[in-house]
Amino acid sequence: MADSSRQAERGFFSRMASDFTTRAWVLIPVGVGINFVGGTLVTVLKLPIFLDTIGTILVALLAGPWVAAVTGLITNLVLGVADPTLIAYVPVNMAIGLIAGFLALRGWFKTYPKIVASGLIIMLTGVILSAPIVVLVFGGVTSSPSRSALTAFFLATGSEIWGSVFATGIIVEVVDKLVSVFVAVFVARAIPERYRPQKAQQTL
Amino acid sequence: MFDYRPGDSPVHLLNPVTKLAVAAGLTVIVFLLPNPWEPALIAVGLLGVAAVAGFPGRVAKLAAVLTVPLLVAVVLIQGLFYPGNEIPLVEVGPVTFWAEGVSYGLLVFFRVLVVVCAVLIMVFSTYPKAMMVAFIDKGLSPKLAYVFMASLQFVPEMQRRGRAIIEAQQARGLDLKANLWRRFQALLAMMIPLLAGALISVETRSLALEARGFSRGGLRNHLIEVPDRTTDRVIRWSVVAIVVLVAIWRIVL
Numbered sequence: 001m002a003d004s005s006r007q008a009e010r011g012f013f014s015r016m017a018s019d020f021t022t023r024a025w026v027l028i029p030v031g032v033g034i035n036f037v038g039g040t041l042v043t044v045l046k047l048p049i050f051l052d053t054i055g056t057i058l059v060a061l062l063a064g065p066w067v068a069a070v071t072g073l074i075t076n077l078v079l080g081v082a083d084p085t086l087i088a089y090v091p092v093n094m095a096i097g098l099i100a101g102f103l104a105l106r107g108w109f110k111t112y113p114k115i116v117a118s119g120l121i122i123m124l125t126g127v128i129l130s131a132p133i134v135v136l137v138f139g140g141v142t143s144s145p146s147r148s149a150l151t152a153f154f155l156a157t158g159s160e161i162w163g164s165v166f167a168t169g170i171i172v173e174v175v176d177k178l179v180s181v182f183v184a185v186f187v188a189r190a191i192p193e194r195y196r197p198q199k200a201q202q203t204l
Numbered sequence: 205m206f207d208y209r210p211g212d213s214p215v216h217l218l219n220p221v222t223k224l225a226v227a228a229g230l231t232v233i234v235f236l237l238p239n240p241w242e243p244a245l246i247a248v249g250l251l252g253v254a255a256v257a258g259f260p261g262r263v264a265k266l267a268a269v270l271t272v273p274l275l276v277a278v279v280l281i282q283g284l285f286y287p288g289n290e291i292p293l294v295e296v297g298p299v300t301f302w303a304e305g306v307s308y309g310l311l312v313f314f315r316v317l318v319v320v321c322a323v324l325i326m327v328f329s330t331y332p333k334a335m336m337v338a339f340i341d342k343g344l345s346p347k348l349a350y351v352f353m354a355s356l357q358f359v360p361e362m363q364r365r366g367r368a369i370i371e372a373q374q375a376r377g378l379d380l381k382a383n384l385w386r387r388f389q390a391l392l393a394m395m396i397p398l399l400a401g402a403l404i405s406v407e408t409r410s411l412a413l414e415a416r417g418f419s420r421g422g423l424r425n426h427l428i429e430v431p432d433r434t435t436d437r438v439i440r441w442s443v444v445a446i447v448v449l450v451a452i453w454r455i456v457l
Contacts, residue, residue, distance in 0.1 A: 020347075021410075022418055022419055023406060023407075023410045025350070025351055025410075025418070027406055029354040029355040029358040030402045030403065032358065032359060033358045033362030033363075033402065034362065034395075034402070036359045036363065037362045037398065040366055041370075041391060041394055044380065045380060045387045045391060046380075046387070047384070047387055047391070051391075058399070070348075070351070074348075074352055074355050075355075078352065078356055079359075081206050081207075081327050081356070082207070084270070084323035085270060085316060085320065087323070137315075138274065138312060139281070140281055140282070141274060141278045142277075143270070145273060145277065151281065152277075152280065152281050152285075155281065156285070161285070161287075179388065179391075183391060183395055186392055186396070187392070187395045187399050190396045190399075191399065191403055195400070195403045195404055195406075195407060196403075
């Protein structure tokens with residue numbers, strides 16, 4: 001796109017701005033839509049996971065960390081219109097976009113062992129950032145009853161609240177984020193060359 | 205998605221920025237207040253506001269659906285395991301519910317309830333386009349506003365496409381009740397066409413947007429005007445003042 005070449009001077013902010021081409025802006029609603037549909041497909045297929053960040057990770061692969069962070073922001077704001085409790089998790093989704101994007105730029109989505117490692121790093125980012133929100137805002141529970149039950153189990157065995165929420169997060173998220181990362185990579189690779197954004201040449 | 209209820213109540217006539225400021229102010233206030241009955245009173249007040257706006261039932265119902273699971277979980281967990289538990293409230297067999305924990309659980313619940321009600325009232329009483337115009341007038345980037353609006357419209361469209369693809373794949377022999385591994389594979393069979401289709405439309409959309417001056421700078425005119433009245437300014441400054449007062453009261457006392 002013409003606007004990206006014009007801003008090709010050096011400097012952190014202009015490099016950041018150069019990621020936001022018109023195509024990248026249009027990609028954001030697609031990412032938001034995929035974040036949402038991931039949840040729907042999981043319900044249809046009765047899979048025991050959430051897959052609510054595939055869109056963010058996918059945008060990270062196709063357009064870099066900054067665009068992915070905006071995708072995370074907009075996802076939780078837009079879905080927050082129907083369920084305001086999701087607005088509290090805006091920082092989590094943004095951080096997942098940033099981390100996934102930086103990992104992608106450094107080639108961490110190119111080989112299978114690295115994809116697994118990326119999935120684990122993204123999972124840890126999510127768990128570390130969501131734990132304070134879960135504990136301080138929601139008193140240790142989430143809207144998922146099974147997740148709250150698991151936290152209660154850890155509390156009953158004598159752990160304190162932070163440890164319980166953290167352990168619950170890791171158990172629940174580890175499969176979810178690994179599957180999300182692999183789905184995002186497979187889907188991004190399956191995109192026909194013609195429609196693949198430029199950034200994807202660097203990240204896949 | 206954006207469940208706007210048209211109307212001409214005083215709530216509808218407020219500037220969207222004012223409604224956001226009130227929602228944000230209430231969020232800060234309820235997290236500063238230490239007793240459950242204080243946010244509970246605010247929640248009742250908000251239901252009153254919803255009644256003025258003409259959709260109390262809708263707000264109450266959706267807020268209940270969203271927060272009652274939280275209420276049950278948080279009262280159970282905090283009632284049993286709150287670190288400051290001293291006074292027993294109820295004993296059920298070997299299990300004791302403690303007064304402090306139940307009180308803290310209720311505090312968490314009412315805080316969340318206030319935020320949920322405030323946001324729902326804002327959403328139900330604001331025409332989405334008017335909201336974006338008001339935010340752009342206050343300095344929000346028009347591109348971010350576009351992305352927000354486009355996402356609002358895109359989510360239901362993606363859901364429709366998703367459903368169509370599921371049916372198309374079922375017609376080609378996809379089994380929704382196969383074993384776990386097969387169903388994971390089915391996930392890819394749905395995601396790939398969904399994304400490929402969406403990316404093709406990205407191409408078209410970005411050309412269409414470019415043709416309409418999307419990446420141009422400069423001033424923009426809007427099709428609708430969103431008035432910012434004196435009432436709005438008074439409410440906004442009162443919110444700021446109340447937040448500051450509550451903060452001072454909490455820190456000093």
